[in-house]
Amino acid sequence: MSDFDYDLFVIGGGSGGVRAARVAAGEASAKVALAEADRYGGTCVIRGCVPKKLMVFASEYGDLVEDARSYGWDIGAGSFGWSGFKDKLNAELDRLESVYRSLLKNSGVDSYDARATIKDAHTVELSTGETFTAKHILIATGGRPVRPDLTNADLGLVSDDIFHLERLPKSVLIVGGGYIACEFACILHGLGVEVTQYYRGAQILRGFDEEARGLIADSMTERGIKLHVGTDLVEMRCATPEDMTGGSEGVLGAPMLESGEVAPEGSDSSGPILVKATNGDAKVFDQVFFATGRRPNTDHMGLEEVGVKLGRRGEVLVDEYSQTSVPSIYCIGDATDRVNLTPVAIREGMAFVETVFKGNPTPVDHELIPSAVFTQPEFGTVGISEEEARDREPVEIYSTSFRPMQSAFAGRPDRVLMKLVVSKETRKVLGCHIVAPGAGEMIQLAGIAVKMGATKEDFDRTVAVHPTMSEEIVTMRKPTRSY
CATH class of the missing domain: 3.50.50.60 (FAD/NAD(P)-binding domain)
Structure with a gap:
């Protein structure tokens, strides 16, 4: 019988913490608990990626009426109702939080709606006054937005x-x-x-x-x-x-x-x-x-008191296996301030379970991570920028900017960008950058090729899908610039 109450105690109910908890419990048969002081789902589900993306969708419909008229539709403009949208948005977030709670419950994880602090290398104390011991502690407390140092x-x-x-x-x-x-x-x-x-x-x-x-x-x-x-x-x-x-x-x-x-x-x-x-x-x-920055949620947790080293901004310092300076304590996600993206936190959580509970030491891979910025138009990117690449090695830049068919027909001035950064020596595509409607969807697929080490000639051998914006990625034959 274990000398601890739990094999794993997770602090934080966001995407990374929940994934690590339920996989450790479900696949590794570990006895797991999780504490969350706020809503389950964390930044991404409750106050980040998900509600923001739903707002992105809502914000794009305003232009559709005018565009539809250009395509022959006889429809009138309406008005946006924030209150109705907000009610439906909140209902969706409630549904997703319920899903997260169910995932934990169905995996056999004990959940505590309380704030947790660390008392020693194996002990967690909750704001309810309860104290639990665990062989391993995983910090997954995320981050928070900060205001500037300005009066008022x-x-x-x-x-x-x-x-x-x-x-x-x-x-x-x-x-x-x-x-x-x-x-x-x-x-x-x-x-x-x-x-x-x-x-x-x-x-x-x-x-x-x-x-x-x-x-x-x-x-x-x-x-x-x-x-x-x-x-x-x-x-x-x-x-x-x-x-x-x-x-x-x-x-x-x-x-x-x-x-x-x-x-x-x-x-x-x-x-x-x-x-x-x-x-x-x-x-x-x-x-x-x-929107001037974020900080890790590591304040007043007792981390430094038990020997966990923090960085200048309060980030938890970890090695490639997400292990802190205290061997029994690990940390993943935004609290480490490595790559602050939800899918990265999930990957870190999975690597933690492989390393600690499955006997398969798995370092976290932070190279060539695709990402998207949901501006209008969207920006999808993977790999390094032109500026970073030219400071590293000789490169060729393949770039084209144009008005896409759909917006040009509607009389809009919007332009898109398709860009590849290519190593002269290896011919590998070091970076792919797309500014266009739906760029986030495109870069996910382009990211596979870049992660696999595809060369410019591999892109060239791929037949274009016509007529699409993305076909330009495989039809650019001559470099725009060379360094």
């Missing part, structure tokens, strides 16, 4: 708050230039909100391919998003009546109801907010949304 920053929203708005604001300022900021800029604009975006850097989507992010920035601007790069906040406060009557461009009135009526004072989270920026602008917005 609490007046602004973060990504967790977006899904709980009682009504959509008439105007919003989005602060940040990463994928979360850009995605929500496109979402809210598509839902009819006047969107302004400030980013202190020279170009949005830092770290991604330069040509791709330039095209996305241009597209966002063409759609009507007021994008200001090289711009940051210096001051924000609640707007006064005097601020509201300034009459300058961007000085906006009180929050609006869906019907267009002025909302009563205090009906939204903070009321109109005056913002002053480094470019000299002073404007009033109904809401300010900060």
